[in-house]
Amino acid sequence: MESLPAIPENLQIKEPIHLRHYLVNGELKDWDGPTSEIFSTISSTKEYQKTILGSIPTNQESEAMEALDAATTAWDQGKGLWPTMKVKDRIECMETFVKKMEEKREEVVKLLMWEIGKSQPDSYKEFDRTVTYIYDTIEAYKTLDRNSAKFEKYQGVYAHIRRGPLGIVLCLGPYNYPLNETFTLLIPALIMGNTTIFKPAKHGVLLIAPLLEAFQTSFPKGVVNILFGRGRAIAGPIMKTGKVDVLALIGHSSSANALVNQHPKSNRLRQVLGLEAKNPAIILPDADLDLTVKECISGTLSYDGQRCTALKIIYVHEEIKKEFLKKFAKAVDTLKFGNPWDEGIDLTPLPEPGKPDYIQELLDDALEKGAKIVNKNGGKRVPNFIWPSIVYPTTKDMKVYEDEQFGPIIPVISFEDISQPLDDMAASNYGQQVSLFGKDVYALSPLIDTLANLVCRVNLNSSCQRGPDVYPFTGRKDSAQSTLSVNDALRSFSIRTFVAFKDTELNNETIGQLMEAKVSNFLSTDYIL
Ligand code: G3H
Numbered sequence: 001m002e003s004l005p006a007i008p009e010n011l012q013i014k015e016p017i018h019l020r021h022y023l024v025n026g027e028l029k030d031w032d033g034p035t036s037e038i039f040s041t042i043s044s045t046k047e048y049q050k051t052i053l054g055s056i057p058t059n060q061e062s063e064a065m066e067a068l069d070a071a072t073t074a075w076d077q078g079k080g081l082w083p084t085m086k087v088k089d090r091i092e093c094m095e096t097f098v099k100k101m102e103e104k105r106e107e108v109v110k111l112l113m114w115e116i117g118k119s120q121p122d123s124y125k126e127f128d129r130t131v132t133y134i135y136d137t138i139e140a141y142k143t144l145d146r147n148s149a150k151f152e153k154y155q156g157v158y159a160h161i162r163r164g165p166l167g168i169v170l171c172l173g174p175y176n177y178p179l180n181e182t183f184t185l186l187i188p189a190l191i192m193g194n195t196t197i198f199k200p201a202k203h204g205v206l207l208i209a210p211l212l213e214a215f216q217t218s219f220p221k222g223v224v225n226i227l228f229g230r231g232r233a234i235a236g237p238i239m240k241t242g243k244v245d246v247l248a249l250i251g252h253s254s255s256a257n258a259l260v261n262q263h264p265k266s267n268r269l270r271q272v273l274g275l276e277a278k279n280p281a282i283i284l285p286d287a288d289l290d291l292t293v294k295e296c297i298s299g300t301l302s303y304d305g306q307r308c309t310a311l312k313i314i315y316v317h318e319e320i321k322k323e324f325l326k327k328f329a330k331a332v333d334t335l336k337f338g339n340p341w342d343e344g345i346d347l348t349p350l351p352e353p354g355k356p357d358y359i360q361e362l363l364d365d366a367l368e369k370g371a372k373i374v375n376k377n378g379g380k381r382v383p384n385f386i387w388p389s390i391v392y393p394t395t396k397d398m399k400v401y402e403d404e405q406f407g408p409i410i411p412v413i414s415f416e417d418i419s420q421p422l423d424d425m426a427a428s429n430y431g432q433q434v435s436l437f438g439k440d441v442y443a444l445s446p447l448i449d450t451l452a453n454l455v456c457r458v459n460l461n462s463s464c465q466r467g468p469d470v471y472p473f474t475g476r477k478d479s480a481q482s483t484l485s486v487n488d489a490l491r492s493f494s495i496r497t498f499v500a501f502k503d504t505e506l507n508n509e510t511i512g513q514l515m516e517a518k519v520s521n522f523l524s525t526d527y528i529l
Helices: 061-078 087-102 105-116 120-148 180-191 206-218 231-240 253-260 289-305 318-333 355-368 419-427 441-454 486-492 505-517
Strands: 021-024 027-030 035-043 050-057 152-154 157-165 168-172 195-199 224-226 246-250 270-274 279-283 311-317 389-392 409-415 433-437 457-460 494-502
Touching: 021 061, 021 206, 027 206, 035 105, 050 105, 050 206, 061 168, 061 195, 061 224, 061 231, 087 120, 087 180, 087 206, 105 120, 105 206, 120 157, 120 180, 120 486, 168 180, 168 231, 180 195, 180 246, 180 486, 195 231, 206 224, 231 253, 246 253, 253 270, 270 486, 279 289, 279 419, 289 311, 289 318, 289 409, 289 433, 311 318, 311 419, 318 389, 318 409, 355 389, 355 409, 409 419, 419 441, 433 441, 441 457, 486 494, 494 505
Parallel strands: 168 195, 168 246, 195 224, 246 270, 279 311, 279 433, 311 409, 389 409, 433 457
Antiparallel strands: 021 027, 021 224, 035 050, 152 157, 157 494
16 A cells, blocks of 8 residues: 555644543542553554554542542432523533534544544544534424423323433443544433433543533533543443443443443343444345445445444345446445545544454454455555455355454355345344345335334435434344434433322412412423524
């Protein structure tokens, strides 16, 4: 591979960020304990070497307990300022936060590129999508609140039904969307009145530093607590106390299960989880091949395949296998590798130092078991990248069939009988999405009916994706628990709770007075416009 262009002046790392604070109880606390170095797999020099970006506190169990105490005090058995605050006031805090966050766009985007190797356009997209998500959440919450600003009456009983917070939320996000996906948990959890403890992902952690002050100054103390360090040291002890009401995690089911199992009363724990997936593409004989290739390229390789929604296995019908593989291989080999800020690049350095070796291991195993690399560049390596390989024929004994590869390797299987991909999907541990390529409505219709029961989104002639964020994002089996979307997340982080009263003179008079006095924040028919 050719050498990469020089790094633009404004994007060079001149001063590493040595973060020595963590946010607990509204205070940016000084840290002089152990620290962890943060580096990028992107080289700043011609001769390859990792770039030191800075360091973060390695918070320990004692800080975890401090954060938990702060969140518990802010919740205050449901009596806290935040959980009982008027909806309109909580919205105001969120608006203050998002405005302060917008000022940090350039800083956060630069760190996104360095820390996780995401391309510049996609890094901007991640930031802007998150800001839009926050504004949309505010609007959705206003609508939700307006819809509850009323009394219902059934069988002589009045009810004023709203959605209330659940309590204390422990929030853990993934490295591939360290801003967006973490915030799609944190923001709805907060706005619904919960108090939170948040630990950023292992990669994509320094980018939280520019936002610490915004968190500190926008919300009452103890409502947002931010810790740094290792999940096991921080999250485990917090879960063991049994004080967490919601585990909000986007990551692997093994991490989620390990945490859930530490909670002494898991029946009390709500789980909002976005987990692993192995979304297949199914290509029928009459598929429009150019379109299919284009969608399979973005589906398998945007952000080097490091998306839970990525297409991670391709089933192609025998009749068009040859032509598809030829076109697909050519398209993969024309993709351009470069640093995130380089012009017109498609593939970028992998942020996990061990990832190229892991992908190599999958590739070697597949080759040993009879597969071939279909594209010319497949498997070529530089220190921080391995070129995507299309691997065919893939068989079930290969590791790449079983593992969620989360990186640039694309297993392909050909089929004659459509029951093969369907049976494989039914037997799989995952159930997030599928992409179905074809035109014949008589072939598509029964397939759609079945696939809709195997996964939670059937993408017709389109790659899999989470967005637009107003649509439900969820999965079956090991792929998710609860549903996320701008609207659904508000529901996931709250519970229906209501005031009921029999239609009697005394009650009606009392409620009339209550409404007039306007002293209850819960019992209110005020409209937020
Ligand atoms: O990692 C999984 C993300 O939810 C994928 O989101 O489809 O917008 O890339 P996306």
